[in-house]
Amino acid sequence: MNKYTNKLDHFISQLNTDTQQDIMALPKQMVYEKGDFLLKEGTICKKSFVLESGIIRKFYLNEGKEITTEFYFKDDIALSFKSYISQEPSNEYLQVLEKTVVMVTDYDDVLKLQKTHPELIELELLFMQQYVIWLDERLFHFHTLDAKQKYQLLLNKTPHIIQNIPLNYIASYLGVSPETISRIRASK
Amino acid sequence: MNKYTNKLDHFISQLNTDTQQDIMALPKQMVYEKGDFLLKEGTICKKSFVLESGIIRKFYLNEGKEITTEFYFKDDIALSFKSYISQEPSNEYLQVLEKTVVMVTDYDDVLKLQKTHPELIELELLFMQQYVIWLDERLFHFHTLDAKQKYQLLLNKTPHIIQNIPLNYIASYLGVSPETISRIRASK
DNA sequence: CGACATATTGAGATCCATCAACCAATGTGG
DNA sequence: CCACATTGGTTGATGGATCTCAATATGTCG
Known part of the structure; x- marks a missing residue:
């Protein structure tokens, strides 16, 4: 915030x-x-x-x-x-x-x-x-960052985004497909 | 300019x-x-x-x-x-x-x-x-743009960049590898 | 419960990076 | 002035990241 x-x-x-x-x-x-x-x-x-x-x-x-x-x-x-x-x-x-x-x-x-x-x-x-x-x-x-790095950055720097916003919008915000985000989540 | x-x-x-x-x-x-x-x-x-x-x-x-x-x-x-x-x-x-x-x-x-x-x-x-x-x-x-679209945009909007600057730097500026730019050039 | 949004998972296709070899133009030192 | 290094650019083969499409959960709310 x-x-x-x-x-x-x-x-x-x-x-x-x-x-x-x-x-x-x-x-x-x-x-x-x-x-x-x-x-x-x-x-x-x-x-x-x-x-x-x-x-x-x-x-x-x-x-x-x-x-x-x-x-x-x-x-x-x-x-x-x-x-x-x-x-x-x-x-x-x-x-x-x-x-x-x-x-x-x-x-x-x-x-x-x-x-x-x-x-x-x-x-x-x-x-x-x-x-x-x-x-x-x-x-x-x-x-400079790939999909995984961008997601993890968001997770670290602005967890309230991850926690409160549908994956669809997060994916779009990161310039990545929703499926990719879902897979990143699944991989530990 | x-x-x-x-x-x-x-x-x-x-x-x-x-x-x-x-x-x-x-x-x-x-x-x-x-x-x-x-x-x-x-x-x-x-x-x-x-x-x-x-x-x-x-x-x-x-x-x-x-x-x-x-x-x-x-x-x-x-x-x-x-x-x-x-x-x-x-x-x-x-x-x-x-x-x-x-x-x-x-x-x-x-x-x-x-x-x-x-x-x-x-x-x-x-x-x-x-x-x-x-x-x-x-x-x-x-x-929103892929490598080709980004290159062509540069070509249209700021041709002086394309004309005066080594491909290496242009590629980096577009977030793309030099080889990819070279191939885009070759493809017509 | 049924309907609709949200998320996961799988399979195939595609874009693009990487690595390596090669070429052309330019410049430099002996 | 030539031999060679350097810089900038091209081309080919391969692999990986990620998209797309489709099927399948899972959740939520009237």
Whole structure:
């Protein structure tokens, strides 16, 4: 958990209290049920979702097949980067895998707040940096690890993914067939 | 070419001329020869390199093998992100593939300038956003394309890579063996 | 219970890596 | 200026990892 948010919390805690309160005033709590979509292909990602509980999955369609690209748990921030950044239609979906409580913040509200509090741009920069590091590492794994190694890495580094998410999605996330994952499990 | 810099140029052009001149005052021109290293593993990436001409390759070592992760051409900005962001020792190398002219800017100088010109933080944010989009796309390709498709994509989208860079490095960049690339070439 | 999603297992096909030999172009030192 | 080393690229044979397809559990929920 807490994939991105540690540095961000630290940054926020150093802002003056008025600014902090302005930030905290933006998000609204929402509750979604299993299967609900927070974002669909072709729609612009206008909101960010900070999870209070539950699980969200991000995926896109490639030749009719769902390719899972990310899972979000408590305290993670879910959004479709490219669409959020560019405010153009997304090619990704955000779907709730079980009952999930999120704090939703409007992109436009963030922009407005950045106008009056320019120091918040740095907050977005920090967030982006965290994401770059995460992406970079993930690419590294695709570059160097085989199916078994990728699975075991997940098992060690993020066991909550293995424990809470159907094998189907995990396989897709790792770029491997479900059967292969199943066989890796079986082999000790 | 111009992988990242289009939006950045636009942003810079909208700054007031004093600020623009402050930015332009930072970089110093340097010339490197084939084989030279701009960064080595274990060293902190304290500089960014904007290429005026030549080619740079970024790679890391994995079990003794070089894994190429990026090529830089004219107008690209070469640096090791993770190390540059965190100012911790890099696990990557930056190596010059042919005589290369770069404009070098010190990270500390950028930080100083950001203190006096906070609007430049947004410039860094834009840069980071471009990189996220690029990384995201690259990950997508590793997730969905086979060797042939990856090669043909490179051929279509960035022919200058194919034309100017040894097959060895291209293969590594695509996560494929050199032999496979060679066979793809031979098959029409 | 029946229906549907999820997971396992087997068999065959396929992609691609590896290893090895070989070739062509280039460069270097004697 | 030649002999030879070096670099970059090709080609062939083989094996292994993993995909695909299909059959069969196992589980869950109305």
